[in-house]
Amino acid sequence: DTAVSQTPKYLVTQMGNDKSIKCEQNLGHDTMYWYKQDSKKFLKIMFSYNNKELIINETVPNRFSPKSPDKAHLNLHINSLELGDSAVYFCASSQDQEVSPLHFGNGTRLTVT
């Protein structure tokens, strides 16, 4: 069984479109995250939620809006997509923010043309 699953795996779209990426974890973890990995492999945190509550909101354009309907789901909606949004987006979860490891989903490769 997949622990952290995100869909879609690939997303190709044009500038200006709006798209969503979905993430679900079946580990019973309280905290979920969105990370962005750019072409240079730099993995940068975007958001984190703990029990549906927003904990971390990094300097991310407000075109990015996370939504957590329950603690097992954290979706990412992106409005007015730009070329610079092209990256791999990873969802992750952890039981405890302080010491437990992150479990990553398989990533969504977003390509904006």
Added chain:
Amino acid sequence: QKEVEQNSGPLSVPEGAIASLNCTYSDRGSQSFFWYRQYSGKSPELIMSIYSNGDKEDGRFTAQLNKASQYVSLLIRDSQPSDSATYLCAVLYNTDKLIFGTGTRLQVFP
């Protein structure tokens, strides 16, 4: 200064050698440190965590932490071609934000 720094590599070592990967961090208050391995096209996976000064060994992997020098390292003994990957150092800031370095690409050649 970047929050977590790593040499991007590539670090090339022959099979059977010891690979040494290094990481420095800027926040003196950080208490939790992790090493993740990422194969090309895959997601990062945790291989080691360390919370106190000194060495921590797990199989062929040894993590070393020196909080006074703000330095974390990962040693891989008896390196195998299957160890070829990008190794990401991660440091927990403010008890809630895991910050990653840019990763070091390791190449183990037969």
